[in-house]
Amino acid sequence: MPGEIHAYLDERKAIVHTEEDRRLVGNAAYEAPSEDILTDALLSLYLGKNVLLKGPTGSGKTKLAEHVSALYNLPMHSVNCSTDLDAEALLGFKTLIHDEQGRSQIIFVPGPITKAMTNGHLLYIDEINMAKPETLPLINGVLDHRRSITNPFTGEVLTAHANFRVVAAINEGYIGTVPLNEALKNRFVTIEVPYLQGDVLFQLLKSRSKLRDEKLLRTFVKLSADMLSLIEMGQLPDEAGSIRALLDACDLAAYIPPIRAITRAIADKLEDERERAAVLNIAETFV
Structure with a gap:
C-alpha cells in the first residue's frame, strides 16, 4: 500500500468523534482472500472514487465496508436497497413536531445520504441492484464529480463534505435484482469479493x-x-x-x-x- 495512504490513515485515527458518530464506525474484522482487495478498496476511496463490491451472498462485502470504515475512522451510514426504496428512505423526510409551547412546525429529518454528505462520512449502499431503476438516478449527482444533489423536500442544494465516500455492494443474478445501467456502473470502481478458501x-x-x-x-x-x-x-x-x-x-x-x-x-x-x-x-x- 502506498506510503501516502498509510500516512493519511494515521491522520484519520487521530480524529475524535462524538459518541453517536463513534457508534457508527465499523469494526476492522474483514479477512481478505488476497491483500489486493483491501489495498485497492482503500486506494480507490483515498482517490475519491466510489467503490462497488461485487460478489456472492456471504462473501464478506458488508464486512469489507465496515473494515474500511474502521481504517478510515469514518462513521458509516447504510442504505439497504429494496423495491420499496424511495427518495425519503435515501434523503430524509418532513414531519410535524410540537414545541414546548404547543406550537406546531414542520422539520426535515435527514436520511442516510444527507447525513453522510453533510458530515463527510461513509455511505454504504447494500444490494444496490435491488432498488427500482427509477429510484437510483435520484443520486447520480451524488456519485459523480458534482458531489451534490437538490433535496426535493427542501429545495436545498446539498454539496458533499470533502471526506464523503461511497461504497456499494451488488449480488448479480439473484431474484429481485435488476442490471445496473451503464450510467450508474460508470460511476464506480468495481472490486470482486470472492469467498475465502x-x-x-x-x-x-x-x-x-x-x-x-x-x-x-x-x-x-x-x-x-x-x-x-x-x-x-x-x-x-x-x-x-x-x-x-x-x-x-x-x-x-x-x-x-x-x-x-x-x-x-x-x-x-x-x-x-x-x-x-x-x-x-x-x-x-x-x-
Whole structure:
C-alpha cells in the first residue's frame, strides 16, 4: 500500500468523534482472500472514487465496508436497497413536531445520504441492484464529480463534505435484482469479493468460531471448497457457500454432531431437495 495512504490513515485515527458518530464506525474484522482487495478498496476511496463490491451472498462485502470504515475512522451510514426504496428512505423526510409551547412546525429529518454528505462520512449502499431503476438516478449527482444533489423536500442544494465516500455492494443474478445501467456502473470502481478458501478461511474459522478442534475445522474448509466447486458448476446456489453459514455450522459443531450442524446451518436453508442432498453427500465424505 502506498506510503501516502498509510500516512493519511494515521491522520484519520487521530480524529475524535462524538459518541453517536463513534457508534457508527465499523469494526476492522474483514479477512481478505488476497491483500489486493483491501489495498485497492482503500486506494480507490483515498482517490475519491466510489467503490462497488461485487460478489456472492456471504462473501464478506458488508464486512469489507465496515473494515474500511474502521481504517478510515469514518462513521458509516447504510442504505439497504429494496423495491420499496424511495427518495425519503435515501434523503430524509418532513414531519410535524410540537414545541414546548404547543406550537406546531414542520422539520426535515435527514436520511442516510444527507447525513453522510453533510458530515463527510461513509455511505454504504447494500444490494444496490435491488432498488427500482427509477429510484437510483435520484443520486447520480451524488456519485459523480458534482458531489451534490437538490433535496426535493427542501429545495436545498446539498454539496458533499470533502471526506464523503461511497461504497456499494451488488449480488448479480439473484431474484429481485435488476442490471445496473451503464450510467450508474460508470460511476464506480468495481472490486470482486470472492469467498475465502484455504488457510485464510481456516484462520477465520479458528479465530471466530466456538469450535476448537483444528482437525474438524480443516474438514469444514474442505467442505467449503467442495461446495464452491458445485456452485461454480451451477449445482448449488451461492448461499450454500456463505461464510456466515459456515461459521454457524462450526459454532454448532462445537456442541452437536457435525452432520447435524451442517444440516441446520447450511443444508436446511436450501429450498431444493436435490441441493440439500448434495450438501449432505459432501459432508458425509468428510465427517
